[in-house]
Amino acid sequence: QNLFLLPGYEDDVFVDENGNRRYDSWEKLTTDHNHNGEFDFAPHIKLTIERYLLPTGRSIHRELDEEGNITSPGGVDPDVEVEQKRHNTTELVEMRRIQGTGKLRDYVRDTYPGNEALFDRLALSDGDDVSAYPGFDALFDSLETVLTKQDVRFLLRMEVRRKVQDARGSAFPLGDFQSDLQLQRAISENLSARGESADAVESYKLTFDEPTDPGAPPALLARAEDLRKALAMVKGHTDSGLTP
Structure with a gap:
């Protein structure tokens, strides 16, 4: 001091x-x-x-020498870095549009009373299960979106987590293992070091993404992910009766 x-x-x-x-x-x-x-x-x-x-x-702090030159950039880098999920521009625009309608927030506001315990569980993990949300299909249809149900579930769960945080007056200090791929890898690495597997934990088994091949070129992985998303968008257009 x-x-x-x-x-x-x-x-x-x-x-x-x-x-x-x-x-x-x-x-x-x-x-x-x-x-x-x-x-x-x-x-x-x-x-x-x-x-x-x-x-x-x-030290996690940025270190300087006597002349002010940076000798260490500081910060904390994970031992094993994981590339996070990416959304293409079309998806991001559509996600923002849906959030702007307020329908997801209205759903949470209207559905939360009487379902507090359910929402507490969904905030921790919903198992990627859209049917865990009461009336999800009706909500999805009302959005008239080309996004997949899983994309909408992802957005809806964000609103659920905000509601639960507000209700209990505190944030989730340990992050979100369901959507944070870096956290998933950290959990898997720690369990593996103890001779255990994430698959032995039901909530982990249901939601953890399959790890990518660490030897695959990043550009190839990115193109594969873009192709998967593009096909999902085309399917969404087709299911909606629209021409891609």
């Missing part, structure tokens, strides 16, 4: 007759800024500086 004097202010001054480096009531004041006959400290700021270290002892 550090105390910093605010600019433009000064402590009162006294004669330290006994040399103990603090004011005693019988000692003489030589400067009394507010003329109250008492020794007063000027306003200070108490600043606490902490540094966070990883178990290995490495």
Whole structure:
């Protein structure tokens, strides 16, 4: 902790007759800024500086040398990096449109009363099961979207998690293992180190994505993902009676 004097202010001054480096009531004041006959400290700021270290002892902060050059960028990188899911532009535009209608939020607001326990479970994991949401098919039809039901379920679950967070007055501190591929990998790696498998946990088995081949070229993986999404969009158009 550090105390910093605010600019433009000064402590009162006294004669330290006994040399103990603090004011005693019988000692003489030589400067009394507010003329109250008492020794007063000027306003200070108490600043606490902490540094966070990883178990290995490495700092997570950006490190600079004496000349201001960056010697370490700081931050925390996972030991095994996982590429997150990507949505193409068409999907993102459609997702934003659906969110803008307010229908998902209205659904959550109207359905939550009486289904609090269900929503608590869905917020943690819905098992990628659209039927877990009461009246999902009717909601999906009302959206008139070319998105897949799984895409809409993903958006709806986001609203459910917000509602549950508001209801309990706190966020989910451990993240979302169902949609965060990096967290899924971390859980799998830790379980594997203990000789266990994520498939042994029902909620993990239902929602964890299949790991990609670490040796596959990133560009190839990206093209394969784009193709999958494009086919899903075409199917959505066809199911809606539209011409792709």
